[in-house]
Amino acid sequence: MTAHRQDLDASDGRLAPGDTPGGEQAVPYLEVHDVGKQFGTFVALRRVNLAVRSGEFVTFLGPSGCGKTTLLRGIAGLDPPSTGRILQAGRDITFLPPAARDFGIVFQSYALFPNLTVTENVAYGLRGPAWPRRRVQERVAELLGLVGLADQAPKYPAQLSGGQQQRVALARALANEPGLLLLDEPLSALDAIVRQHLRQEIRSLQQRLGVTTIMVTHDQEEALGVSDRIVVMSRGRIEQIGTPAEVYDRPASPFVAGFIGHSSRFEAMVDSPAGSILAQGIRLQAEAARHLLYGSRVLVFVRPEHVALHPASAAPPGALPAQVTGLEFLGPVCRVSLQAGPLALMASAAPAELMDLAAEPSAQIAVTLPPERLMVFPEDV
Numbered sequence: 008m009t010a011h012r013q014d015l016d017a018s019d020g021r022l023a024p025g026d027t028p029g030g031e032q033a034v035p036y037l038e039v040h041d042v043g044k045q046f047g048t049f050v051a052l053r054r055v056n057l058a059v060r061s062g063e064f065v066t067f068l069g070p071s072g073c074g075k076t077t078l079l080r081g082i083a084g085l086d087p088p089s090t091g092r093i094l095q096a097g098r099d100i101t102f103l104p105p106a107a108r109d110f111g112i113v114f115q116s117y118a119l120f121p122n123l124t125v126t127e128n129v130a131y132g133l134r135g136p137a138w139p140r141r142r143v144q145e146r147v148a149e150l151l152g153l154v155g156l157a158d159q160a161p162k163y164p165a166q167l168s169g170g171q172q173q174r175v176a177l178a179r180a181l182a183n184e185p186g187l188l189l190l191d192e193p194l195s196a197l198d199a200i201v202r203q204h205l206r207q208e209i210r211s212l213q214q215r216l217g218v219t220t221i222m223v224t225h226d227q228e229e230a231l232g233v234s235d236r237i238v239v240m241s242r243g244r245i246e247q248i249g250t251p252a253e254v255y256d257r258p259a260s261p262f263v264a265g266f267i268g269h270s271s272r273f274e275a276m277v278d279s280p281a282g283s284i285l286a287q288g289i290r291l292q293a294e295a296a297r298h299l300l301y302g303s304r305v306l307v308f309v310r311p312e313h314v315a316l317h318p319a320s321a322a323p324p325g326a327l328p329a330q331v332t333g334l335e336f337l338g339p340v341c342r343v344s345l346q347a348g349p350l351a352l353m354a355s356a357a358p359a360e361l362m363d364l365a366a367e368p369s370a371q372i373a374v375t376l377p378p379e380r381l382m383v384f385p386e387d388v
């Protein structure tokens with residue numbers, strides 16, 4: 008496990024054109040090579056490259072229509088790619104029918120047989136000479152124990168909650184000990200609390216079993232919370248592959264910076280080779296601008312938690328005067344909308360800090376933007 012962590016940390020999570028993302032380590036369990044998918048003239052996937060290591064939990068994350076389900080369906084053989092190859096455990100599975108592959112899948116809609124009991128649903132795929140009745144009974148009992156449903160065995164799906172039905176679907180997907188577990192938005196039909204609980208259970212079960220897992224989701228909190236690595240997708244392309252910390256702290260593109268987490272965004276121009284930028288007349292320091300061409304246009308993002316707030320009367324040198332334009336109470340933190348001259352910024356701070364600053368709507372305060380925290384991208388990326 009330690010070595011695995013080091014592997015993950017060693018990658019900087021960025022993609023250069025033509026790279027094989029994540030493929031720099033030991034032989035991957037699943038390899039996606041240059042996969043493309045067209046529906047008529049519509050291109051749903053473009054040259055997707057991906058390598059998933061054995062035992063990894065990888066999430067496909069992106070807005071609606073970005074192609075994440077299409078990619079998962081390609082890996083499952085439900086909708087083969089138009090171009091490229093997919094290898095699992097070294098075997099080319101690109102055009103194998105689903106039944107000839109080694110995976111279990113859980114869909115968003117529970118997809119259980121309504122006329123079969125929990126036991127019968129889980130046992131459904133356990134057929135043939137390898138599965139005498141006694142062994143099936145033992146395996147089903149083991150699986151229902153694993154997903155915490157040992158006492159629900161005789162019930163029918165309609166007698167279970169949504170969360171319980173997804174646990175049955177998970178037990179069924181794992182019944183044959185597949186090499187690969189595919190989860191297609193498995194939690195999106197559930198309410199927030201069940202969803203949060205079940206996602207942690209899925210993660211701990213996955214770690215206990217060590218099964219290589221790919222989950223599709225459009226919920227970034229879900230992806231950040233459970234994944235070893237996240238594949239961020241947009242318009243049929245992979246924008247970045249990285250650990251949750253990498254995609255959050257070091258986004259590879261303006262899309263990723265804007266899609267993952269909250270941020271304020273503004274345009275600027277590189278003003279000097281020493282990392283000074285000019286944003287609508289306001290001069291700021293940005294370490295990430297140091298290597299960029301003098302005079303080039305850039306997009307700048309800053310996370311709310313990195314916008315530092317100060318009293319107007321005790322502003323540090325270089326602070327920008329700012330007016331509070333809105334406050335949103337979120338429990339442990341408040342989100343503060345600010346107007347610093349022409350720049351609209353969002354900050355977050357503890358309620359006690361805001362009380363000390365008397366930061367009420369229309370109050371005047373001051374802000375600083377730490378140079379090492381500004382995420383800067385050339386506009387032509």
Ligand SMILES: Nc1ncnc2c1ncn2[C@@H]1O[C@H](COP(=O)(O)OP(=O)(O)OP(=O)(O)O)[C@@H](O)[C@H]1O
Nearest residue numbers: 046049051069070071072073074075076077078225
């Ligand atoms: N069978 C199909 N025929 C035509 N177009 C399709 C087909 N399946 C998917 N598409 C299109 O391909 C694109 C990607 O679809 P996909 O289902 O992979 O998106 P997604 O990222 O999973 O989105 P969502 O979160 O909304 O499910 C969409 O624009 C979709 O309309």
